[in-house]
Amino acid sequence: MLTWEDDVEVHALRKRGWSISAIARHTGHDRKTIRAYLNGVRSPGQRKKLEEDPFEQFVTYVTARLREDPHLWARTLCDELEELGYAQSYQTLTRQIRARDLRPTCDQCATAVHRPNAVIEHPPGEETQWDWLELPDPPASWGWGSTAFLFVGSLAHSGRWRGYLASNMTRPHVVAGLDRITRRLGGLTQVWRFDRMATVCHPASGALTSEFAAVAKHYGVSVAICPPRRGNRKGVVESANRVAAQRWWRTVADDVTVEQAQASLDKFCRTRSDVRMRRTRDGRYNVATVAAREPLSAPPAKPFPALVSEARVVSRQALIAWRGNEYSVPPELAMGEVTVTERLGDSHVDIATASGIVIARHRLAAPGTGAQVRDHGHVVALDQAALAASGIGDRPHRRKERIPPGQHAREAAEVLRHNLKDEPTTKTVIVDTASVIDLSVYERAAQNRTQLP
The missing domain is CATH 1.10.10 (Arc Repressor Mutant, subunit A)
Incomplete structure (x- = not known):
């Protein structure tokens, strides 16, 4: 590589009439290098790439x-x-x-925040932080409207986090998310920390509600509510929210189901988030290793018995979707709306009409297995309703079957025959003279032929 000083000297010697070989001997460089700089193929200060750039x-x-x-x-x-x-x-x-310079500048979203943040110590096994994350524009096939919700729980010491997808932020969904995430984090910490969400406390005072106090007693944890105007008090879970929104939600495809999206989130946490390296007093370890060392308590055998209810639209096959499986209802409710209710910890699910009447109860299948649970009575009723609606009768037609004209067809045939008798019988026959062939031409040709061709 030639510097700018070398390049200037090479061009000056060339203008004085020096040959390329003489310049190469004088400067100590190869002749091909000198020729490349003189012809403008190479630029001073830039090394020639020895191989193709893999990027x-x-x-x-x-x-x-x-x-x-x-x-x-x-x-x-x-x-x-x-x-x-x-x-x-x-x-x-x-x-x-x-x-x-591949990243463009976004002038519309340019913001700056200048505020000091304190460093908060989190001993192992002390605190789990919880928060809701709003996810805009979920897939239309979910039927959740314009917003989905992700309930996120994170261990404050190690930074391990998990999420729970939900259609709304009601208290039963909070309880369902608490139980599911706690078991996937590996156990219970001493304290659960929340912001002032109405499903946990009274937002104005920060005092726990009686309903959520029963949940905390069931799991044996203390509850800490963030003080007002302390946005950075639970920064661990807020950092997890940013990762979930930027690294996972932005890449969710339009054709996935809720269960597939939940499975992809769990996989992302295991394969991407848990492998992050953390600096500890004993050295550098990944998040999964640090979390495994936290002294966590075992969760109760059964979750808190909260009632989770959601509306569902019945398919044309009289089936409703719930937790990655399908359950049958009477055929009269096809294409209608029903309410599905599951008590956490129970082994069955109830399906009720819009007026609140329970019309079906099924044993729960393992979530996300794609099972189809159908009641025998629903199957028979659906088959009968489908046959009756088709107008075929008791059985479909066979491919080869004798079906003579019926009463209506015979009456219509008599009318046609009567009209045919009333029509005049005289018909005019038109002969196309152009198509008549004169056989005498063939006879004369045969008489003049003396031998076979």
């Missing part, structure tokens, strides 16, 4: 993704690129984005 093939995808979403995390982008064959490191990706 070059990903530039188009990175540019397109950052134009679509200027706030996309580089870590999220790295997750996507790894699925496409990217084998370099995360640091290489960020360096390439900076060096190539």
Whole structure:
């Protein structure tokens, strides 16, 4: 590589009439190098690349993704690129984005927050932080409207977190999320910390509600409510919220079900979040290792018996979807709306009409298994209703069957015959003379022929 000083000297010697070989001997460089700088093929101060840049093939995808979403995390982008064959490191990706200036500036969302934050110590096994995260624009097939909700729980010491997808933020969904997340985190801490959510406390005073106090007693934990205007008091779970929104929710496809999305979130937590490295007093360990060392208490054998109710639309096959399975209802409710109720810890699910009358009770199948639980009476009634609605009768027609004309067909045939008798019988026959063939022509040709051809 030539510096700018060397490049100036090479061009000056060339203008004096020196040959390329003489310049190469004088400067101590190869003749091909001198010729490349003189012809403008190479530039001073830039080394020639010895091999093809492995990042070059990903530039188009990175540019397109950052134009679509200027706030996309580089870590999220790295997750996507790894699925496409990217084998370099995360640091290489960020360096390439900076060096190539691939991230556009978003002037609409430019904000700055200048506020000091205190460092809060979290001993092992002391605190679990909880929070709701609103997720905009869920897939239309979920039927949840314009917003889905993710209940997030995080161990304050290790940073391990899990989430629970829900259609709304009612108290039964809070209890269901608490139980599910607690068991996946590995156990109970001493304290549960919440912000001033109305399902846990009275927002004005911060005092626990009597309903949630029973939940806390069932699990044997203390409850801490964040003081007012302390937005950074539960920063661990808020950090998990940002990761869930930026690295997981942004990449959820439109054609997945709720159960598939929940499974993908659990997989993301195990394979992406739990492998993060944490600095501890004993050295650097990943989140899963630090969390395994926390002294957590075992959760109760059964969850708190809260009633979780959601509305469902019955399919044309008289089935409703619930927790990744399908359950039957009487055929009269097909295409109608029903309410599904499950008491946490019970082994059955109740299905009621809009007026509150329970019309079906089924044994719960394992969530997400795709099982179809149908009552025998519902199956028979559905078959009979389908046959009656089709107008076929007791059985469908066979492919080869004798079906003579019926009464209506015979009456219509008599009318046609009567009309045919009343029509005049005289018919005019028109002969096309152009199509008459004169056989005498063939006879004369045969008489003049003396031998066979």
